[in-house]
Amino acid sequence: MTTYGGVEAGGTKWVCAIGNGPDDLHAVETFPTTTPAETLARTADFFAQNGGVSAVGVGSFGPIDLRAGRVTTTPKRGWANTDIVPVLHDALGVPVAFDTDVNAAALGEGRWGAAVGLDTFCYFTVGTGIGGGVMAGGRLVHGLIHPEVGHMLIPHDRARDPFAGSCPFHGDCFEGLAAGSAIERRWGKPGEELGDRSDVWELEAEYLALGVVNVICVMSPQRVILGGGVMKQPSLLPLVRARTRELLACYVVAPGLSAGLEEYLVSPALGDRAGVLGAIELARLAASQS
Numbered sequence: 355m356t357t358y359g360g361v362e363a364g365g366t367k368w369v370c371a372i373g374n375g376p377d378d379l380h381a382v383e384t385f386p387t388t389t390p391a392e393t394l395a396r397t398a399d400f401f402a403q404n405g406g407v408s409a410v411g412v413g414s415f416g417p418i419d420l421r422a423g424r425v426t427t428t429p430k431r432g433w434a435n436t437d438i439v440p441v442l443h444d445a446l447g448v449p450v451a452f453d454t455d456v457n458a459a460a461l462g463e464g465r466w467g468a469a470v471g472l473d474t475f476c477y478f479t480v481g482t483g484i485g486g487g488v489m490a491g492g493r494l495v496h497g498l499i500h501p502e503v504g505h506m507l508i509p510h511d512r513a514r515d516p517f518a519g520s521c522p523f524h525g526d527c528f529e530g531l532a533a534g535s536a537i538e539r540r541w542g543k544p545g546e547e548l549g550d551r552s553d554v555w556e557l558e559a560e561y562l563a564l565g566v567v568n569v570i571c572v573m574s575p576q577r578v579i580l581g582g583g584v585m586k587q588p589s590l591l592p593l594v595r596a597r598t599r600e601l602l603a604c605y606v607v608a609p610g611l612s613a614g615l616e617e618y619l620v621s622p623a624l625g626d627r628a629g630v631l632g633a634i635e636l637a638r639l640a641a642s643q644s
């Protein structure tokens with residue numbers, strides 16, 4: 355059987371795997387993101403040592419230049435303007451498909467996970483940063499570059515929350531107010547150590563609901579998936595659903611908007627494997643088109 359390679363290329367770690375889907379995923383390897391040269395060499399070695407693949411998909415942290423296959427203006431030290439696709443293509447000699455990490459995760463959730471059967475949906479990841487993958491009419495959205503859902507501007511009540519925001523580009527954009535790194539800087543501790551603080555999670559839910567409502571109003575998704583490390587706080591998703599419902603104020607009415615949003619605002623069904631599985635699906639699509 356034809357086998358594909360997937361790479362979830364994150365700013366903190368890279369996950370490489372070989373397979374055809376959730377029930378056929380093997381040789382999964384995770385390693386830290388170090389220098390570009392070392393990380394890309396380790397990725398190429400992984401595929402060479404595991405028997406080779408017919409195509410590789412890469413879901414990358416960004417922003418990225420899809421056409422050139424490179425990471426562009428990332429604040430991550432040493433990674434700005436780094437070629438990814440040309441390096442892996444030269445090393446492996448197979449087609450290398452490329453998209454954002456969150457578009458790849460959205461693709462994985464659409465193929466096997468929480469968005470099966472839907473053609474328009476959004477996948478948010480709320481971790482160290484915030485990203486969003488967007489599928490519209492059955493196609494991943496690219497447009498000018500690709501959506502940057504994490505950097506939309508949302509209302510910031512400075513009386514309630516004087517924290518200036520943590521985004522190096524915009525200060526108090528969505529990511530600057532609501533990402534895991536913002537939580538840690540605002541409260542002086544990482545979210546994992548703030549589990550019993552209702553004020554922390556109510557403020558977090560406020561920001562996430564504002565972001566979700568904006569996406570609902572702009573792209574009319576049939577479902578919104580909220581993943582990433584911050585969403586592992588168990589009280590958070592119910593709070594986001596409740597606040598989203600309040601902010602929508604019964605203006606958007608649709609059969610898919612269940613009363614409590616339990617079936618509309620959901621966790622990723624593929625969990626932490628959404629990114630790497632989506633990258634495998636990117637590879638499969640690239641091979642079928644080449």
Ligand code: ZN
Pocket residue numbers: 504505521522523524525527528529530
């Ligand atoms: Zn920003």
